[in-house]
């Protein structure tokens with residue numbers, strides 16, 4: 424049995440220090456030299472760390488570092504935390520702002536891309552700098568942080584925009600704010616009557632789980648409905664500490680969802696995604712999205728073909744709990760927003776029967792109903808008369824396959 428990472432790497436650190444998230448932050452590994460004192464690096468990692476040093480921060484909490492397999496360059500935790508040469512290589516078509524977010528920033532701390540929800544950038548730093556970060560133009564520190572004034576400006580925008588009913592707080596990692604600052608921000612948001620739900624996007628349960636304590640969980644619960652959306656990418660990250668953090672939140676009435684990113688050779692197999700999703704459910708963390716990697720600078724080596732994501736979903740749907748099946752999301756380059764893909768179970772329409780294949784690939788017929796008028800008579804009672812006649816739309820036809 425190899426010695427657990429913590430005992431091997433930080434034998435003299437007391438439990439009290441280890442469990443103190445501020446100690447973890449102060450002692451994060453932030454340079455190649457610091458890293459090399461603790462684990463043997465490959466030549467590729469050494470070069471990668473040098474070449475990316477001027478491009479994007481290095482930062483690994485002692486806790487996350489302790490999960491790294493020192494003997495294996497393809498350890499999924501390692502690949503998410505330590506740069507390699509490929510990260511310093513740009514390819515044609517890659518973007519600094521892959522999702523066109525800066526085109527939709529009415530004020531500096533907000534991205535407003537969808538009709539009824541916004542992304543609020545609460546701060547610009549993280550407990551661990553993911554090597555697959557696609558928002559490094561912000562988390563890289565070059566924008567110089569997000570000020571109180573900019574957050575106040577964002578709240579002003581939210582007050583003026585009644586259509587916003589969902590605020591997703593991200594960054595950077597919002598749970599690196601002190602609980603006081605976080606509560607202050609949440610109080611500001613909750614004063615706005617039309618904001619129905621709040622989400623916090625955070626990697627704290629994965630990278631710095633000791634940040635989640637009773638005080639934080641209680642504080643978040645005050646702002647229900649509030650969802651924590653976290654970011655586990657591999658079953659190896661689901662440790663007793665991570666589990667305790669997620670269960671603390673859920674026990675206090677804060678639902679936790681997971682957004683994973685599909686990354687080549689990190690988690691790009693049916694087996695690793697299935698295991699991750701099933702283990703998330705054992706912590707009562709609900710799989711939400713599986714993200715196709717964005718077309719961002721330095722990430723080509725982590726991208727998978729779209730067909731691999733679909734093959735993975737095909738290996739989940741039907742074969743395991745539906746609760747363990749995430750949506751496969753592609754955030755369209757240039758700012759089109761997210762769309763989801765799934766395996767095609769449609770074979771063909773034959774008269775009033777639609778032929779579908781099941782998860783095992785066997786054909787089944789679904790007889791279409793005779794009546795097709797789907798207007799809901801009670802809508803008018805419940806919602807009142809429609810405000811205006813809906814604009815005529817092109818009718819949707821069921822696609823026919825030629826082969």
Ligand SMILES: *Cc1c(COP(=O)(O)O)cnc(C)c1O
Nearest residue numbers: 534535536537540541542591761
């Ligand atoms: C992903 C995203 C959201 C939230 O999208 P959901 O599909 O509702 O989870 C909101 N704003 C931006 C800019 C996003 O990228």
